[in-house]
Amino acid sequence: MTHTLIKNAEIITMNEKNDIIYGDLYIVGNRIAAIGKNLHPEKVDKVIDAANKTIVPGFIHTHIHLCQTLFRGQADDLELLDWLKKKIWPLEASHDEESIYYSALLGIGELIQSGTTTIVDMETVHHTDSAFQAISQSGIRALAGKVMMDKKDDDLPKALQETTADSIKESVELLEKWHNSNNGRIRYAFSPRFVLSCTEDLLREVSHLSAAYNVHVHTHASENQEEIRIVEAETGMRNIMYLDHLGLANERLILAHCVWLNDQEKQIIKNQGVKVSHCPGSNLKLASGIADVPGLLEQGVFLSLGADGAPCNNNLDMFNEMRLAATIHKPSYGPTAMNAKHVLEMATIGGAKAVGLEKEIGSLEVGKKADLAILNLNQLHTFPSYGVDPISRVVYSATRGDVELTMVDGEIVMENRVLKTIDQGIVLKEANHSIDRLLKRIPLLIS
Numbered sequence: 001m002t003h004t005l006i007k008n009a010e011i012i013t014m015n016e017k018n019d020i021i022y023g024d025l026y027i028v029g030n031r032i033a034a035i036g037k038n039l040h041p042e043k044v045d046k047v048i049d050a051a052n053k054t055i056v057p058g059f060i061h062t063h064i065h066l067c068q069t070l071f072r073g074q075a076d077d078l079e080l081l082d083w084l085k086k087k088i089w090p091l092e093a094s095h096d097e098e099s100i101y102y103s104a105l106l107g108i109g110e111l112i113q114s115g116t117t118t119i120v121d122m123e124t125v126h127h128t129d130s131a132f133q134a135i136s137q138s139g140i141r142a143l144a145g146k147v148m149m150d151k152k153d154d155d156l157p158k159a160l161q162e163t164t165a166d167s168i169k170e171s172v173e174l175l176e177k178w179h180n181s182n183n184g185r186i187r188y189a190f191s192p193r194f195v196l197s198c199t200e201d202l203l204r205e206v207s208h209l210s211a212a213y214n215v216h217v218h219t220h221a222s223e224n225q226e227e228i229r230i231v232e233a234e235t236g237m238r239n240i241m242y243l244d245h246l247g248l249a250n251e252r253l254i255l256a257h258c259v260w261l262n263d264q265e266k267q268i269i270k271n272q273g274v275k276v277s278h279c280p281g282s283n284l285k286l287a288s289g290i291a292d293v294p295g296l297l298e299q300g301v302f303l304s305l306g307a308d309g310a311p312c313n314n315n316l317d318m319f320n321e322m323r324l325a326a327t328i329h330k331p332s333y334g335p336t337a338m339n340a341k342h343v344l345e346m347a348t349i350g351g352a353k354a355v356g357l358e359k360e361i362g363s364l365e366v367g368k369k370a371d372l373a374i375l376n377l378n379q380l381h382t383f384p385s386y387g388v389d390p391i392s393r394v395v396y397s398a399t400r401g402d403v404e405l406t407m408v409d410g411e412i413v414m415e416n417r418v419l420k421t422i423d424q425g426i427v428l429k430e431a432n433h434s435i436d437r438l439l440k441r442i443p444l445l446i447s
Contacts, residue, residue: 001029002410003043009050009374011035012390014057014348014363018341020390025055027370030183030410035366048405052378056344056394057363058117058141058371058408059318060351062277063218063256063306066131066144067092067100067124069107070435072310080224080286085155088311092124093157094441099434100127104134106431107316109422112140114317114400115373117408120218120254120277120306120355122147122191125160128170132178135186139413139421141371143216143355144178145191146171150202164202168209175213185409187215187355189254194220195231195239200246207247216252216355219243222265223257224288240265240274249274254354256306257282258296259289266292266299275302275354278346280324281315282308294329294337304351305343317400318347326395340395374405 004027011021013035023037034041068088075087095103100123111119121144123131128146135142148171149156150164162170171190179188190206192198210217221239222228228238235242240261243249251273258269258276269276278293296303305325307316326343352362361371375398377385382397406414413421 002045003028003041004046004048004370004410005039005041005044006048006050006055006374007039008052010054010390011364012054012056012344012394013365014345015365025364025372027407027410030370032364032366032368032370035364048374050374053404054375054377054390054394055364056115056373056375057348058361058373058406059115059347060118060304060355060362061111061116061306061316061318062120062254062275062304062351062354063279063308064107064111064119064121064316065123065309066104066107066119066121066134067095068103068309068311069110069316070099070103070431070438072314074435075311076314078286080288081226083286083312089155089160090157090442091438093159094438095124095127096437097127097130098430099438100124100130101134102427102430102434104131105138105422105427107310108134108138108140109419109424109427110316112138112406112414112419112422113403113417114319115375115403115406116316116318117141117371117373117406118351118355118357118361119143120189121145122193122218125149125162128174129177132174132186136182137421139185139408139411141185141361141408143187143189143218145189145218146174148190148192148202148206149197151197151199153197156197164199164205167202168205172209175215179213179215183409189216189218191218194223194227195235195242196227203243203246203248210248210252214252216254217248218254218256220257221255222260223283224286225260228260238262238265240268244268244272251275252356256308257288257291259283259291261292266296266301269296270299270301273302275304277304277306277354278325279306279308279313279321280328281313281321284324284328285314286312290328293325294333297342302350302353303346304354305346319398319400322347322395340389340392343395344391370407370410372407373403375402376404377402
């Protein structure tokens with residue numbers, strides 16, 4: 001058990017009192033043992049001098065597609081349904097075990113380097129075990145699952161088509177292998193892609209299995225207006241009403257996007273304790289729209305932040321998502337909307353609530369897991385510091401390049417910008433080899 005003392009830091013706790021403490025943080029094993037000034041614990045294995053640096057809770061991305069990281073730059077300037085049908089589905093269909101593995105490591109490396117310690121990840125139909133292997137190796141905390149797509153669709157490549165029974169069987173097998181593995185760092189979430197890709201039978205069974213295993217469900221909803229039109233035409237209901245009708249709308253459900261909601265849907269989300277992952281970068285790039293986040297927050301909806309996948313955002317940087325979340329609503333709601341504190345809450349304790357771990361992560365408090373990032377804000381772009389709210393500096397001025405150290409579960413996974421659990425050179429090399437192989441395979445798959 002390692003005893004680590006981080007000294008002389010500015011500590012943004014994100015606790016209920018929003019305390020900012022100037023002092024030390026002591027970690028025993030994987031938990032925070034003490035926070036205060038001039039700590040002198042009896043046993044210390046490693047001392048980190050964080051003078052003039054800032055410690056924040058590790059960021060929690062509640063909507064990521066690690067399987068898509070290889071597709072960065074391959075699907076620009078398209079709206080959602082064309083983006084899926086013309087680019088993403090053929091690319092996902094071309095994946096193999098090795099390409100999924102390196103796609104996941106590429107994404108995780110980027111996330112760790114930008115201070116992210118926890119993700120909610122949705123993979124593709126096949127080879128999800130390879131992504132879990134990458135997650136396990138990397139040390140990141142994850143709630144992840146195989147995507148489920150059992151509805152017949154002429155636009156869907158054959159390699160992504162699956163039966164209801166096979167989709168459920170493989171999902172349960174992955175759950176039983178990986179859920180609560182790696183000292184609880186890895187957990188499983190059933191991941192039906194969205195209503196358009198799933199039969200009613202599958203969604204009903206997912207609702208039943210989620211309750212039986214007490215695990216989360218992670219899906220997309222109400223991202224695009226054409227998506228909503230088709231769902232309503234097929235089911236007679238809008239997305240959220242349909243999910244509620246099937247028993248899925250509850251505190252275990254994480255919905256990505258929720259750009260286009262009516263008042264009834266907002267009420268269902270609030271009343272049922274559904275969690276919403278706001279993905280401003282993706283929503284803007286795909287021209288999906290701007291979610292009514294200030295309105296949802298005012299209603300008391302649980303909100304968090306996610307980058308979505310690399311091909312609809314082109315980076316997985318929480319600093320980018322925080323700045324967008326803080327600024328895109330101000331023209332409509334006024335300059336006081338979405339202040340820096342609310343946004344940092346969404347990136348930290350809000351994400352912890354989404355994954356049901358608010359008692360374990362999301363803030364820096366004694367007894368909680370040691371998931372954190374150390375930022376060096378002694379930079380031209382973050383000065384002057386005198387008289388400036390520390391949270392404002394993090395949300396409005398800081399960048400991912402300011403992250404010097406990332407720790408997950410008490411383990412340092414990046415220090416001095418160097419990844420400790422991922423060989424960056426190998427991942428960069430194999431990422432290029434993999435995407436080259438996938439692009440050559442696509443014509444064979446669709447011929």
